[in-house]
Amino acid sequence: MERTVGATLSRLVGHPTVSNRPLTALAEDLAHAHEAWGFRVERFAASDLEGKVNVVASAGPPGTEGLVLTGHMDVVPTEGQPWSSDPFTVVERDGRLYGRGTADMKGFLAATLHALARIRPSELRRELVLVWTHDEEVGCLGSARLAEALGAAQRKLPSACLVGEPTDFRILRMHPGHVGVEIVVTGRAAHSSRPDLGVSAIEAAAEVVGIVKRLAADLVHEPAHEDLLERPWVAVNVGRIEGGAAINIVPDRCVVQIGYRPLPGAPAREVFDRLVERIHERFAGEPARVEARILRITPSMLTPEGTPLQGILAAHAASDHLGAATFATDGGNLEKLGCRPLVFGPGSIEVAHQADEYVPLDQLHRAVDVIESVVRARCG
Numbered sequence: 001m002e003r004t005v006g007a008t009l010s011r012l013v014g015h016p017t018v019s020n021r022p023l024t025a026l027a028e029d030l031a032h033a034h035e036a037w038g039f040r041v042e043r044f045a046a047s048d049l050e051g052k053v054n055v056v057a058s059a060g061p062p063g064t065e066g067l068v069l070t071g072h073m074d075v076v077p078t079e080g081q082p083w084s085s086d087p088f089t090v091v092e093r094d095g096r097l098y099g100r101g102t103a104d105m106k107g108f109l110a111a112t113l114h115a116l117a118r119i120r121p122s123e124l125r126r127e128l129v130l131v132w133t134h135d136e137e138v139g140c141l142g143s144a145r146l147a148e149a150l151g152a153a154q155r156k157l158p159s160a161c162l163v164g165e166p167t168d169f170r171i172l173r174m175h176p177g178h179v180g181v182e183i184v185v186t187g188r189a190a191h192s193s194r195p196d197l198g199v200s201a202i203e204a205a206a207e208v209v210g211i212v213k214r215l216a217a218d219l220v221h222e223p224a225h226e227d228l229l230e231r232p233w234v235a236v237n238v239g240r241i242e243g244g245a246a247i248n249i250v251p252d253r254c255v256v257q258i259g260y261r262p263l264p265g266a267p268a269r270e271v272f273d274r275l276v277e278r279i280h281e282r283f284a285g286e287p288a289r290v291e292a293r294i295l296r297i298t299p300s301m302l303t304p305e306g307t308p309l310q311g312i313l314a315a316h317a318a319s320d321h322l323g324a325a326t327f328a329t330d331g332g333n334l335e336k337l338g339c340r341p342l343v344f345g346p347g348s349i350e351v352a353h354q355a356d357e358y359v360p361l362d363q364l365h366r367a368v369d370v371i372e373s374v375v376r377a378r379c380g
Contacts, residue, residue, distance in 0.1 A: 005364050006097055009110035010090035013099040019074045019138045022051020026073050030132055031055050033113060038121045039130070044146055046134070054146045055132040060124030060379055067378035068129045068161040068339055069371070070330055071108050072136030075101040081355035096358040103347030107359040108164030111346060111367035118372050126379045129157055133330050139178070140298045143330035150337055160309040160378055161339035163331045166347030169318040171310060173342055174228060175325035176261035177300035177332055179268055181275070183208055186289040189252035198250030202243045204288035205254035209238055211278050212258055219271070224263045228324040234271055236260045264302035269294070299332030303340045312377045313344055316370045
């Protein structure tokens with residue numbers, strides 16, 4: 001391994017693992033490093049997605065209550081962003097390491113590699129499981145597939161689970177989820193000179209958007225977790241609308257896509273069911289047909305206070321105050337495998353996904369020490 005954690009981060013960032021590209025090379029890089037240390041390594045390839053794979057590496061007595069360390073290998077795109085340097089080549093300036101994924105979240109991966117180089121697998125008295133996922137940035141798809149595969153095998157993971165997203169070393173115990181919904185409105189085409197002979201799908205879709213807006217306004221008055229969440233209500237966004245074939249044709253089809261963020265602990269489908277009920281009430285018996293379906297569910301996460309991992313992290317945390325993430329993580333899917341995740345790691349989410357993303361070098365070095373300490377406390 002490279003002598004410095006910065007050099008290791010540079011190697012990892014050099015794999016341009018944008019979510020629309022394969023990440024096999026980075027996955028093999030990590031897998032080979034773990035195999036060289038004597039970890040048991042499993043690769044969970046997505047048969048229908050070229051170049052997509054989850055890596056699970058474990059050491060120590062299987063099935064014991066040790067620790068999960070997890071992070072995602074993919075990063076967001078850089079196209080159209082005003083980077084000061086090549087985003088896939090790490091550059092150090094003023095004590096910061098710049099590059100795509102330095103904060104979100106290859107810095108945590110690099111720090112984990114260096115921390116584990118200080119620990120022999122034979123020292124572990126409880127199981128340490130490393131979970132590196134694909135396609136977190138596009139809906140936590142990799143962890144969803146992994147949870148399905150391990151769940152089908154009736155396999156559980158240790159309950160202590162550290163999701164190394166950039167939090168500036170704050171401990172976050174919850175976050176909203178995200179549900180994508182598609183609403184298809186079907187009307188009847190006609191020549192625009194005789195609109196009375198047709199049924200405009202776009203006009204009906206405009207009413208659907210109104211229904212969504214009114215539901216969103218109602219949800220603002222149904223808060224939860226006000227002490228931790230920055231916006232303690234279900235946020236709703238009308239993100240995309242497409243319809244019509246030509247300006248002289250009454251449109252017979254329009255598609256509206258929305259997203260909403262279920263609160264921690266709330267059923268993910270609850271808002272969808274309420275929306276469908278309101279749509280049916282408005283369009284029952286109408287000539288326009290409106291159908292809604294869920295595209296994807298990224299679960300929320302809710303971990304109770306007072307877990308053993310929280311007690312360990314408290315000694316290293318920037319604040320005694322437990323917080324909530326505004327963004328979704330793989331933790332929601334890993335809860336299905338018995339995990340009680342906490343989100344905690346180097347770097348700031350404020351610079352993630354932006355041009356000139358960076359992680360402070362001192363935080364990266366600190367992360368190595370923290371990860372080593374947490375692994376020894378839980379698994380030593």
